[in-house]
Amino acid sequence: MGDRPDIPAPLRRHVLVEAGHRCAIPACRQTPVELAHIIPWAKCQKHEFENLIALCPTCHTRFDRGDIDKKSIEMYKQNLSVLNSRYGDYEQRILQYFIDNPEAEYINLPFGQNTEILLMYLLRDGLLIDLPDKRPITASSRGREFMWYESTEKGRLFISQWKSAENIE
Ligand SMILES: [Zn+2]
Numbered sequence: 744m745g746d747r748p749d750i751p752a753p754l755r756r757h758v759l760v761e762a763g764h765r766c767a768i769p770a771c772r773q774t775p776v777e778l779a780h781i782i783p784w785a786k787c788q789k790h791e792f793e794n795l796i797a798l799c800p801t802c803h804t805r806f807d808r809g810d811i812d813k814k815s816i817e818m819y820k821q822n823l824s825v826l827n828s829r830y831g832d833y834e835q836r837i838l839q840y841f842i843d844n845p846e847a848e849y850i851n852l853p854f855g856q857n858t859e860i861l862l863m864y865l866l867r868d869g870l871l872i873d874l875p876d877k878r879p880i881t882a883s884s885r886g887r888e889f890m891w892y893e894s895t896e897k898g899r900l901f902i903s904q905w906k907s908a909e910n911i912e
Pocket of ligand 1: 767768773801802803
């Protein structure tokens with residue numbers, strides 16, 4: 744058994760950026776994070792991007808103990824790549840909001856010219872719909888407008904698949 748070399752810094756950064764420097768488990772998303780080998784180091788003896796994922800210490804321990812299975816971890820990793828390339832940061836935060844608030848059907852957002860651009864792909868993919876006829880609950884004193892958005896059935900399916908480590912592609 745040779746010494747285990749450090750994970751090279753550029754590889755380390757690449758894996759951290761992939762997960763937004765947060766735990767890759769959708770229901771967790773905590774900081775700080777560690778790098779975990781999906782196939783254990785003892786077996787693969789290699790540091791490779793495809794085999795590394797960012798996890799918080801708690802999820803890392805649960806994975807090492809077998810409480811989170813390898814198949815799920817692989818799917819979380821694959822889904823990160825889909826999310827990152829398909830949706831922007833604002834959109835991912837909205838998906839995260841619905842993961843963190845499973846009883847929520849709606850989200851109320853400040854509305855302006857930019858909003859529909861920021862939400863473009865969630866709207867285009869039919870995961871979210873705007874509800875211009877739903878009356879705002881929040882009338883800002885500065886006259887800022889708000890819009891209600893509803894997570895569609897397709898959106899709820901997407902979120903539940905992401906959360907339960909199914910393929911979202
Ligand atoms: Zn975690």
